[in-house]
Amino acid sequence: MRISGSIAMRPTILNPLFANAESLKGVGPKLSKPLERLGLGRVRDFIYHLPTGFVERKRIENLDQAEPGEHIIVEILPIEYKSAYNRGPYRVQAVDAIGNHISLIYFGRNTGWARKQLPLDEKKIIAGKLEIYGETLQMVHPDHVVKPGEAGQIETSEPVYPLADGMTQKRLAGLIANAMAETPDLPEWIEPSLMEKHDWPSWNDALALTHGGENERARDRLAYDEIFANQLALMLVRAANRGRKGRPLTGDGSLRDALPLPFELTGAQKRAIGEIQGDLEQDTPMLRLLQGDVGSGKTIVAVMALLAAVECGKQGALLAPTEILARQHYESISRLLQGLPVNVAILTGRDKGKAREATLMGIADGSIHIVIGTHAIFQEAVQYKDLALTIIDEQHRFGVSQRLMLSKKGRMTPHFLAMTATPIPRTLTLSQYGEMDVSRLDELPPGRQPIDTRVISGERLDEVIAGLARHIEKDGQAYWVCPLVAESESSDLAAAEERAVQLKARFGDKVGLVHGQMKPELKDAVMEDFVSGKIAVLVSTTVIEVGVDVPNSTLMIIEAAERFGLAQLHQLRGRVGRGSDKSVCLLLRGNGLSDTARERLALMRASQDGFHLAEEDLRLRGGGEVLGTRQSGDNAFRTARAEQVVRFAPTANDDARLLIDRDGGLDSERGQAARVALYLFERDVGAMLLRSG
DSSP: OOOOSOOOSOOGGGGGGGSBGGGSTTOOGGGHHHHHHTTOOBHHHHHTOOOSEEEEEEEOSSGGGOOTTOEEEEEEEEEEEEOOOTTOOEEEEEEOTTOOEEEEEEOSSOHHHHHHHSOTTOOEEEEEEOEEETTEEEEESOSEEEOGGGGGGSOSEEEEOOOOTTOOHHHHHHHHHHHHTTOOOOOOOSOHHHHHHHTOOOHHHHHHHHHHSOOHHHHHHHHHHHHHHHHHHHHHHHHHHHHSOOOOOOOOSHHHHHOOOSSOOOHHHHHHHHHHHHHHTSSSOOEEEEEEOTTSOHHHHHHHHHHHHHHTTOEEEEEOSSHHHHHHHHHHHHHHTTTSSOOEEEEOTTOOHHHHHHHHHHHHHTOOOEEEESGGGGSTTOOOSOEEEEEEETGGGSOHHHHHHHHTTSSSOOEEEEEESSOOOHHHHHHHHTTSEEEEEOSOOTTOOOOEEEEEEGGGHHHHHHHHHHHHHTTOEEEEEOSBSSOOTTOOOOBHHHHHHHHHHHHGGGEEEEOTTSOHHHHHHHHHHHHHTSOSEEEESGGGSSSOOOTTEEEEEETTGGGSOHHHHHHHHTTSOOSSSOOEEEEEEOSSOOHHHHHHHHHHHHOOOHHHHHHHHHHHHGGGSOOOHHHHSOOOOSSOOHHHHHHHHHHHHHHHHHHHHTSOGGGSHHHHHHHHHHHHTTOOHHHHHHHHO
16 A cells, blocks of 8 residues: 655645634624534634525515415514513514514513614515414514515525524524635545546535535535545554554463453454454554443453563553543452452552552552553653553543553553444444454353333333332432433423432432533542442433443433433443343333334334444434434544445545555645545544544
């Protein structure tokens, strides 16, 4: 594979696109927070902030020509103001050309805005969605209000963009139009025959068509660009990794053979151990992803890899995303290695004083063979004698700079193993982890009981709480998961905080609460109380999705279960069933479920295979939802939808390989264009090398 040329310098042609948002006309200090919430920091971000749909408006002369639910453009005459009463909306009463009445509704306290837009007895053209309330026609917050002579300014087809508080569709559309005016003509990076086969427009035309109306060919073109850039970058990372010098780890097997396993390894575990050992014996650093369903036994596979390093007189490090998960790894691995001449230590931000100094000294002089911890294990003060293997658990939770820092702790580039408990569909593995070799643990160890999964109406909440009481009386522990942290005016979902208050009224101090907005040390303290058994019921948001291992907890209650994706429901369910006792998962559902929600809950009841559920999750979400990080691993895409990734990843992979193997790599004419694509989609090799660690 020929990959030549450096892309360290961003092509000058892209400079306007990477200018700060403040360079755009219309961006002032008041918009900084809304733009930050939307991730719109540069001109490039605006052009790729694609519409979620389009409003199609109908021009009419009077209201008799429209039906409720339609978006219309019509001339009206304001005749009366009705002030807000008891926090109700402010209304402007108006009539059309033949005397039909319509009420224009404005929420909020700034009634002056409505009066300024709609002076009494002055004709205006309005655009918005026609609705009916009782027998009265109404329009809530008209999208446009202009003078009759300016009616042509209102588009009959208009994009609908994702918004944040403090931003309107009209303002955002104007900023995106300003950004589009800054877009240069870019050289073509897609193979010409592929462009012809799909009848794809040029890059500039694809952007204009996508922002200007529903156009699947243009959408596909933009999605393909991003997927192609991603596949090319992954190939560059693999090639760069093969060019780095590592050290073969060919141990004598003495420690691994002496490891007293309390169970027979599954076929999948044996296969993964063999694949990892084959990598470790090469002088090219390993770059491998270990996927394992909940309870599939990833830890023992990781231990075998660590022992291979120790047998060679080297050190291994295991990085976990939270302190509680790091301590669980430390305790379980220490138990496994009991009796072997292997010194295991833990290092977290909590460790202070002489104990920390002793650990640092042991890492530096090599007397500590395996280090387990949080981000503390790669801080500057931590110096390894000879680090040869790094393992990252739940790798998508770490930033690129953290992974790079850990890789620099070795004398030479350490072998690298990433682990994830989130099963990823095979169709997405290529696009998200194409720079890594992949091992899959798709068997569960013998003896693990299936989890009894039931779907129950949320109206039976009192019965569920009564059952929880019986469970606690028998010294059982339980999780209660809610989808929100606090109630909002726009949601009727139960909040974790309010549910915790209700359950504490019944069960007192036996109830604890954790959610993502808590300080880490407070969250860890509550989790430790649950692990120790001090707390019987842990009310939480999805922060307990991965990592917590409490064998005594055999009941999982998930509220508003229809609001979660299949993969996430499966991860949550995997928190129980960790011991020998029978476990139960209750999925509390709301009323009026969609067909998709019903199928999702039925699949949860029928299957406990995480890889099968991940494939089904992808099928159910289809093209209508952008791939989420919590649903299917580390999401690398902003423009491409899940179904587009599935459709185009194999083609993009072949296209990228053609560029490198046939068309002369990055030094060729198309290669120069491909450099532009790599920077445009932020897939330059430097960033990807950081990502791989």
